[in-house]
Amino acid sequence: MEVSTETLVDMLREVEAVDPIDYADLPxxxxxxxxxxxSSLVERHHNVETGMSVSDIHALYLLSTAKLVLENTVLHARLLLLQGHQLDIESLLAPFTLKGKRS
Incomplete structure (x- = not known):
């Protein structure tokens, strides 16, 4: 698949139709x-794809995704605390748990 800004923006629109992001009153x-x-991500992708092996690119994207998910989870937990909610770690981590798997 050719990675382009237009293609990814269209795909993002489809993902958000199912799982929307709340932009609220952001300025x-x-x-x-x-x-x-x-556009920034596509530019980075084109810069790294020429100098790295496919497995290294996959590892880089997994690492980047892990960092973003971790940061998002921490920010979500902080927001819940600021709103006066108690944190339930199982509920917070439920979206990341494979169905049918227990640790």
């Missing part, structure tokens, strides 16, 4: 932000 345009983020 910037939703579409402009999406395009800026995706």
């Amino acid at each position: 910037f345009g939703e579409q402009e932000l999406k395009r800026l983020i995706v």
Whole structure:
């Protein structure tokens, strides 16, 4: 698949139709932000794909995803605490647990 800004913005739109992001009252345009983020990621992708093996690229993307998910989870937990909620670690981690698997 050719990685392009337009393709990824379209795919992101499809993902958000099922799992929307709440932009609330943030002081910037939703579409402009999406395009800026995706454009930056596509540029980075094209820069690394020529100098790395496929397995290294996969590892890099897994690491990047892990960092973003961890950061998002921490920010979500902080928001819940600021709103006066008690944290339930099982509920917080439920989206990351494979169905049918128990640790």
